[in-house]
Amino acid sequence: MRPRSPEPLFWTLFGAGGMLAALVGPALVLILGLPFPPGALEYATLRGAMGHPLVALGLGVSVGLWLFHAAHRILHTLYDLGVPHAPWLPRVCYGGATAGTLAALGVTLAWVLQ
């Protein structure tokens, strides 16, 4: 049997992140960037919103999946651009995404437990 590849795992995370980014990304950037409504970035407002466990969880999951989405695409684009395949390259990409996801989950946990 030929060696199996871990690719399906990363592709699934990439796909989930891509789907989430497409569905809620533009609206979220609008809310925080405009901001909408104008007082959305106030400390009290945001704390109130994050007090809702679903909001905290949604943001935490988004951060993690988007990082995996980015890691996957960036890795393959580097290959596309002619960067030679080296074992450390996927380790850096997916390792970075894993670290960021763990941090995001930690922060989310702190929020949910509050």
Next chain:
Amino acid sequence: MSDPRIIVMECLRYHPERDTEPYHQRFEVPFTPEMSVLEGLQYIKDHLDGSLTFRWSCRMAVCGNCGCMVNGEPVLSCQTFLRDYHPECVRVEPLDHFPIQRDLAVDPADFLDKLQQVAPYLIPAQDRIPEDGPYRQTPEQMQDYLDTSACINCLLCYAACPQYGLKADFLGPAVLALAHRYNADSRDAGRARRMEVMNGDAGVWGCTLVGRCSEVCPKGVDPAGAINRNKPAAALDTLRRLLQSGRTCTP
């Protein structure tokens, strides 16, 4: 139309016994509105330079032999018309991403080799003999694979796929589409065998969905769709194996 107009055809030339590098040669070809690029090449071969090498057979978009790059687009030269380019010149080159054998003829050995790997034929669950009678299939079941069965192995999709050009191992659009064609056939039971090859880095995971294969296919095969519809199934297959043995996923 009155007297034939003249179009400039710029052909890539490469004769391995003579040339170290390919170069382009210009030919002035008189053409009529119904003349295809292939007929232009034939005019060159008959009247201007008998050493120009290119492949063709059916002249009617059936055999898949005459594919080449025309002004950077992979096309069947027998269904591409000179009138659509005049007064610009047409640049005719061998299909991208394949080794050039001679002038416009490429070496398709890599494709043929990969095609065999996916067992592109029906693998019935039980051996059958003619006395068993014909395979039966409803029109709906036939619809499941009909699109992908139209492939004529013209290799245009390979010339449109940068991943095939970049990765020596990648099975490429048509091979994966044909694997899908047999997997999707209700008479076939060879899915598990093909999955071995399809669910690898050289299989569906080699595809990053550039998507141009489906745009250039002259037969409406949609290889990009055929490949990517298999990704969720291939991912599930991996997950299942992972759960079963817990040791299959080593990079």
Next chain:
Amino acid sequence: MTALRTHTRSMKGWWRRHPAYRQYLLREATSVVIGLYALCLLWGMTALLLGPGAHDVWRACVQSLPGRAFHLLALAAFSWHAWTWFRLLPLTVAPLRLGRYRITQTLVHRAALGAWALASAALLVAAAGGLR
């Protein structure tokens, strides 16, 4: 048969050969911005957790000129990502058949765009309601 010498062309600068290749790379490039935006969110979540002081620093950054420019870039990247994502989504969905009725790629595409509109509207309404 004697093995003939063949000529293999280089893939150097392959994206220069066709505009579709450059559009593909542009689509892939949105992921860089999406990754950066995820980090910006992570920073915001952490700052908000730490208290008003840390949150003020984050907010000042978001509302500074470079922060606004980044958000504009992020809006463009997310939108282009979403547009291309939903356009390609039907390719990854196995064709479904409900009896004689086939769910076409066009239908999947439209449904995905509808879900996008719905999700966006829901988020904006929730954000507007959050102030009340």
